Amino acid sequence: MLKWSELKRVSDVVLAVWPHYRPRFERWMMQELIDKGEFAPIWRGRMVPGENDRVLADHYPDRETAIAAANALNPTLQQALAARAIDPVIKRSLTLKVDKALQARQRLQDEEALMLAEALRRHADDERPDAAALKLVPDSERYRQELAEQLAKMPYLKVAKFGRTGNIWRYVLLYLGPDGVWSKPYPAGEKAAQTAERAKIANGFNLSASSHWGKTKSKIRQILLPRANQLLQLASVQRMLAEALARGERVLVSNGIVFWYEPDGGVGWLVKETSSTGESEGATIWKEGTIVSTNHGRLVVLPYVKENGEHVRGHTKNGPNDGRALPRHPNHYVEIPFHLYDGDLMIGLFGELPYE
Incomplete structure (x- = not known):
């Protein structure tokens, strides 16, 4: 040993x-x-x-x-x-x-x-299946009760993991077939266990857990953006933004979502997304940096620091399929500091939104 x-x-x-x-x-x-x-x-x-x-x-x-x-x-x-x-x-x-x-x-x-x-939250009101009503192939019958327990928490799951015995990890996966029948058990190694874990997120948005994970999360971000816009209707968010504006804060960032105050034309607070460039991808965020906005792009590249120590200011832009961002008049170019909030803030705010 x-x-x-x-x-x-x-x-x-x-x-x-x-x-x-x-x-x-x-x-x-x-x-x-x-x-x-x-x-x-x-x-x-x-x-x-x-x-x-x-x-x-x-x-x-x-x-x-x-x-x-x-x-x-x-x-x-x-x-x-x-x-x-x-x-x-x-x-x-x-x-x-x-x-x-x-x-x-x-x-x-x-x-x-x-x-x-x-x-x-999207499936909080979904009907939970009764254990006896689940359809399983004979080889998976032993997992009926455990499967029902998992579906009671996540009724949207299409991949489920089972099988820990004591301190020994011997897992298997069951897959929900298009006919509504759960498959035979398949041995679960590291990759399969990861697929089952990702299913807890992906299946909740009716997406596959085995597809390219980066592309899957990109689709989820697009699904969540309309929800983020609804946050502006919440009294708690309106109060938070009013207090931020009183402190002189005009850009608040949490978990990829940006609350952006646009003074031109009396627009007020908007929701944008964070983005990156090839150079800024994964770079260190420069928390004291500023965002220089010369256009009305919907994406915000946050200020970042290169590995050689060079500080790069942030900017706004449009996505690759959005067309050219509407430019600001040079007299209306703005340089704005931003404030980074803990990711839990956005989780809490989303939790206040009701689902229809």
Whole structure:
């Protein structure tokens, strides 16, 4: 058995940590970002020492506990990086890479949490099937009750995962066929378990969990945008925006949604989306930066910092199929600071919207 004292990785420099959900094990596994010198930092599974020099995976039962653990450790790791006796240029570049890596993980999880919450809300009033009424092939009969329990929570599911026994993970997947009959059980490895996890989101929007995940989420964003526009009708949102405007805040960003105050023509508050350019994709957000708007584009590219430390201001634009964005008169060009809010804000606001 491998011992902690024998691990070579103990001497590696850890730059940051952040949890990653592993559907196959139904656990949030902590990952650590490792300094690789002249190469880019890499994420890997985090190990911790156990009793009697054992090596244990650093895992948590839920997202909240895992994130709390990461947030408790990361400031110490940031201080350690700041104290390192290395070239200041290299240190600055490394700090930006750490920020970029953490922001990418956080934004991804915040967005998927919003999508899951919306999938559940869309089907909150759906009829829940009775266990006896479910149609299963004979080989899947043993999963009838468990399937009914899953469908009681997510009646829209078309892929379901079963089979943990004690501390041993031996999972199988059932698929709902076009004839309304649940399939025979298929062994579930890492990829299949991930498909079942994605089904909790995708199936809620009547999309496939096995399609390209990036394209699927893009479709969900388009489905959610009309809902985001409805937020402007909520009294709580109107109050929040009025208070923000009183503080001089005209662009508020949370979970890919932008509340944008447009003074020209008495338009007032609008909803836009965040977007990116090839260069800004996954870059570190420059929170102190500004957005220079020379047009009325519906997409907002947030200010960002290149890995060489260069600061790039944000801008507005249209999507690839929108046509050219209506330009502003040069006298009406605006440079606006923006305010970034926690992703949970948008989840809470969406929760206030009723479904027809």
